[in-house]
Amino acid sequence: MQQLMFDIDGPRFVDAQGRHAILRGVNLGGDTKLPFGHDGRNPPRDFADHRDVSFVGRPFPLDQADEHLSRIKSWGFNVLRLLTTWEAVEHAGQGQYDEAYLDYLTAVCTKANDYGLAVFIDFHQDVWSRMSGGDGAPGWVFEAVGLNLAAFDAADAVHVMQQRYDYASSEHRQEDRYPMMSWPRNYQMPVNGVMWTAFFAGATLTPDWIVDGRNVQDFLQETYLGAMRAVAERLSDLPNVLGFDSLNEPALGWVGQKVSERRDGPDASNATPIWSGPLWTPLDCLKAARGLPVRLPVMKRTGIGKPEVIGETDLNPNGVSIWLNDGPDPFEVAGAWSLVDGVATVGDEDFFRIRDGRAIDHEHDFMAPFFARVAASIRSVRADWLLFGEMCPYLMIQGKTFPQPMPERTVNASHWYDVEILGTKRYDPDTPGNDRSQRYAFQLGFIRAMGLAMREGGAPTLIGEFGIPYDMNDGEAFERWAEGDHGADVWRAHSQALGAMYDTMDQLLLSSTQWNYSATNANDLRIGDGWNQEDLSIYSPDQTTSENDPASGSRALEGFSRPYVQRGQGVIASMAFDARSLRLTAVIEVDEAVAGVTEIFVPNWRYPDGVAVALSGVPADWIHDTVSQIVRVKASGAGSLKIELTAG
Known part of the structure; x- marks a missing residue:
């Protein structure tokens, strides 16, 4: 077995010759969240085919690998955060791994090795699953734990573009149906609340919730790690595969919240932001999941301040239950609440906050054993692999850091974005940037300090995600490009924003993988990276010019291809x-x-x-x-x- 292409020495990455190395790369890629053949034009809406999909061809067909990998290498990148999903590996059913996909993924990593590109594997998720508004877990997992995914939309238990967006309309931005950057609201909704709470806290909160002979938490984590091991066993002989990400941006579920208290923003007990849209409590979620109509206040964010209440909305008016066979609800069984004669009553207001007289600590109680479990799982295949650790990104807002102890040979792979640019999709390149640069230095400096404090001697930090939307300023760059303006000035705002980010990372000597490179990206406000109207790809075939042009296919090359x-x-x-x-x-x-x-x-x-x-x-x-x-x-x-x- 060959030595890893890069290893770690205290707070630094080093190569096989002992040289301090800066890993600078890209996430490959945003469209990998979706099965091959699905995109932003008019994807299937009812997920009835969820067992029969294929991810072979994500991030690109193998016959295109040389084109894309050579381009990535030529732009100066030396590492890939290579996305896969639990669904990609195990979509057909429990233990039924897609061997054709595993062959394909191995071939992509082998090709990357040919170009001298290091790789670490990211088992990606956003709001748990495609069926709950994002990507990640396969559909059969819902059925295994007792949920009816076919009822999610009718019960208003999820906010999914495939079901809420009107693809027949000529309007690309449909703020009344599917508002821009609205997919994160799913973290507050019933399906995500159920799944994330079960994944991390099932053994503590719902000990009698048994799936396949195990507590629901053990079932979910062991099955997830089984898919990860299936990938690991295929890649163990490749020296450029450095290790695995623990789990992209893990969520808190309802842990830390009171059952019926309506929050108006992040607080000391729960860091999850309040998004524009209906404002849920855990009790609201549990009621709607059980098949009860609920009336909720509607929030709207104006600027960067707290969202404000702008009205009310009635959800699940038809009383659709998302529990198979109408239950039972494991949280009701465990005493969080009860439904008697149609009336919902709180059983324990602190059900998700306090256990045996002690406040639940999500990072210490749940994330620390999870990190240890992931490390043990991948290192049962290859002992020298690195663990790229991630915690809930919102916890950093509270100044929290990784739990102790962390497994040896763990990298701090936290994410960082300029939330203002990401959320508003606006940037003025003529606005003085001193305040922004100071903010970047403070925020990224804190993340770097998280790595230095991870263990004695420190650990390296690699910013696992950062980037900018290319459809910002209402897609102005796309319009100029379509009119024939192909000069660098088209991307001036984007290049300036990215350049400021890289300036700070140079100052702090941070490694990073920018989000993202999507091979199927399009200059279309509806499509973008093919996923939920996000468009952060540094590459688009729409930017292709000539074979001899080093900028061909790039967006804002001046911002990221630098010495x-x-x-x-x-x-x-x-x-x-x-x-x-x-x-x-x-x-x-x-x-x-x-x-x-x-x-x-x-x-x-x-x-x-x-x-x-x-x-x-x-x-x-x-x-x-x-x-x-x-x-x-x-x-x-x-x-x-x-x-x-x-x-x-």
Whole structure:
């Protein structure tokens, strides 16, 4: 078994030669959340085919792999956060792994190895499943725990684009039916509340909820990890596969909430934001799930402040139950509430908050054993794999960090977005950016500190997701492109926003995987990355120009394809890039015991006339390989080496 392409040493990534490495990559890709053949144009609505779908061809057909991977490599990336889903692996039924898909995924990873691209596997989810408004778990899981997925929409228990959006309409933005960026509201709704609470807290809160001879929590986690092991066993011999993400953006369910208290925003007991739309309590969810009509206040967010109540709405007016055979409801059985003569009564207001006289701590009580379980599962296949750990992203708002102890060889793979840009899809490139830069430094600095505090000696941080929407400012860039304006100025807002993010990550020496690269993206406000009107792909076939154009297919190339130190002959002490002067400065603390030279990615398209490199400190020489787009600097002594790279 070959040594991993990259490993960790305290708070740093290192390569096989012991060089400090910066991993800079991309998520591949957003459309991988959907079965092959499904997209944003008019996807199937009733999910009746959920056992018969195929994800072979996601993120792209194999005969396109060279095209996409060579492009990703040429833009300067050296790592992929490669998406898969539980559904992709096990959609047909429990234990029925899709062997054709596993063959395909192995072939994609093997191709990535041919291009020198490291990979870590992300078992992705958003709001639990496609059937509950996102992606992740297969449909049969709902049936296994006693839920009728065919009733979800009729009971108003989910908010799903396939069922709420009018695809026959010419209107691409339908704010009255499916508002922009509205999919996260599912976290507050009945199906997500049931599933996430069961996944993490079933053994604690509903000990008598038995599925397939086990408590529901054990059933869900063991089955999920079984799918992960099926992938792991196929990839164990590949040196570029570094390990696995624990689970994308795990949610809290109802843990920490009072049963009937209506929150108006994140608080000390529950960090989940309040989104525009109906405002649910756990009791409202349990009632609607049981088949009772509910009347809820409707919230609307104006600006970046708290949402305000703008009215009321009646949901599940026809009294549709989402429990198979009308129950029983395991939470009612466990005493959270009761339904007597049609009247719902709270049984224990603190059911989701306090157990045996002690406040439930989601991270310590549920996430810590889950992290340990994931680590043990993947390392039963390959002992040196890294665990890329994620906690609920909203907990960081409260200043919370990873539970202790974390498994050895864990990477802090937390996510970070400029929430204002992401939520409003607006950015003005002419607005001074000092406040934004300071905010980025503070927020990303906190995330980096989470990694440093993860264990003695620190752990590396890799920002697992960050990025910008390309349909921002009402799709202005798409309109200009369609009119024939294909210059870099079309993407000025996007490039500036991305550049500020990379500036901060350079300052903090953070590794990262940008969200995302979708091979099927379209310049269409309805389609985008093919999923829930999101459009954050740095690539689109609609941006294809000519074969010899290095920018062909790219969006905002100036924002993300930039020089940086990929590997240092020792420790990378500092790094900064000034896009206006094309000046990269870096300091390497050279260690003579480290084999190999410092390698700097230098994109040819930025430096068409070559580069000039000034070296000071320890004696060193440099060469520029324009084929690989790498400047190599070899120092001949230990100490500080300052590198200043400019246009030739």
